[in-house]
Amino acid sequence: MPGFLEVALPIAAFALGLALGSFLNVVIFRLPRVGLALDKPRRSFCPNCQAQISWFDNIPVFSWLFLRGRCRSCREPISWRYPLVELVAAFLSLYVFQAEGLTIRYFFILYFLLALTAIAFIDLELMVIPDLLVLPTILLGLILAVVSPTPNLLGGYFWLKLLSLGWNERVISLMGSIAGFALGFGTLYIVAFLYKTFRGRTGLGDGDPPLLGLIGVYLGWISIFPVLFLSTAIALMSVGVLIVLGRFPTKTGQPGGQPIPYGPFLVLAALVWHFFGSKLLWWYLGLFG
Numbered sequence: 001m002p003g004f005l006e007v008a009l010p011i012a013a014f015a016l017g018l019a020l021g022s023f024l025n026v027v028i029f030r031l032p033r034v035g036l037a038l039d040k041p042r043r044s045f046c047p048n049c050q051a052q053i054s055w056f057d058n059i060p061v062f063s064w065l066f067l068r069g070r071c072r073s074c075r076e077p078i079s080w081r082y083p084l085v086e087l088v089a090a091f092l093s094l095y096v097f098q099a100e101g102l103t104i105r106y107f108f109i110l111y112f113l114l115a116l117t118a119i120a121f122i123d124l125e126l127m128v129i130p131d132l133l134v135l136p137t138i139l140l141g142l143i144l145a146v147v148s149p150t151p152n153l154l155g156g157y158f159w160l161k162l163l164s165l166g167w168n169e170r171v172i173s174l175m176g177s178i179a180g181f182a183l184g185f186g187t188l189y190i191v192a193f194l195y196k197t198f199r200g201r202t203g204l205g206d207g208d209p210p211l212l213g214l215i216g217v218y219l220g221w222i223s224i225f226p227v228l229f230l231s232t233a234i235a236l237m238s239v240g241v242l243i244v245l246g247r248f249p250t251k252t253g254q255p256g257g258q259p260i261p262y263g264p265f266l267v268l269a270a271l272v273w274h275f276f277g278s279k280l281l282w283w284y285l286g287l288f289g
């Protein structure tokens with residue numbers, strides 16, 4: 001028989017994730033829109049008819065299912081993004097709880113993953129990545145590297161090497177985090193610069209280099225090239241699928257066609273690397289015997 005806490009805590013983590021996901025929907029909708037603050041107006045409203053949404057129509061996932069995805073007042077469809085974000089947040093919370101337990105790392109890592117989720121959905125819809133989401137999350141990641149030193153940030157080899165030289169583990173961990181930011185930001189900044197120089201137009205959003213820098217802060221410099229590779233692979237596959245389905249919009253009048261936000265693919269790749277990175281690495285190394 002599992003103890004009470006063994007059952008109650010994962011359920012609590014899942015429920016907390018649902019509630020945070022509900023707040024995340026508010027962030028995703030309001031943060032990039034001029035004139036809307038996170039606390040103003042106080043109550044949630046329908047983006048179509050502006051009707052206030054009562055608390056019983058605002059219960060994560062369930063209300064959307066109960067209302068069959070439509071607003072109670074105007075019957076206009078409510079985006080599937082709302083229940084999706086709530087479920088994603090709930091499962092992220094549960095997963096991080098299982099991995100980290102009820103520790104300070106649980107809250108920091110969950111904040112990182114939820115910020116990435118919000119960034120992905122905002123970039124997907126509006127092609128912007130708000131600094132207000134990226135910069136504080138970078139700062140928290142640097143703090144986490146000091147509060148909870150992690151060998152993975154700089155890599156096991158350098159970690160042991162510097163420890164044997166008498167370095168403080170918090171300093172080594174912070175160095176790993178800063179190296180992750182520098183490599184992530186620097187790589188995409190150079191790519192964007194070269195693209196602009198040789199093609200004469202922008203190929204990347206302004207928010208993409210800081211986003212990869214942010215990912216490096218939490219996942220270390222070792223994650224940067226796998227994340228770049230994975231995100232490009234996922235992006236190319238998605239475009240391929242959209243073309244096959246005939247859903248890829250081509251007539252835009254833009255030289256070079258339809259701009260695609262890169263942020264969501266960076267986020268997807270970072271999540272894959274965060275959850276399966278070590279397994280992928282062993283599989284990759286296994287290819288070479």
Ligand SMILES: [Zn+2]
Pocket residue numbers: 046047048049050051071072073074075076
């Ligand atoms: Zn409505």
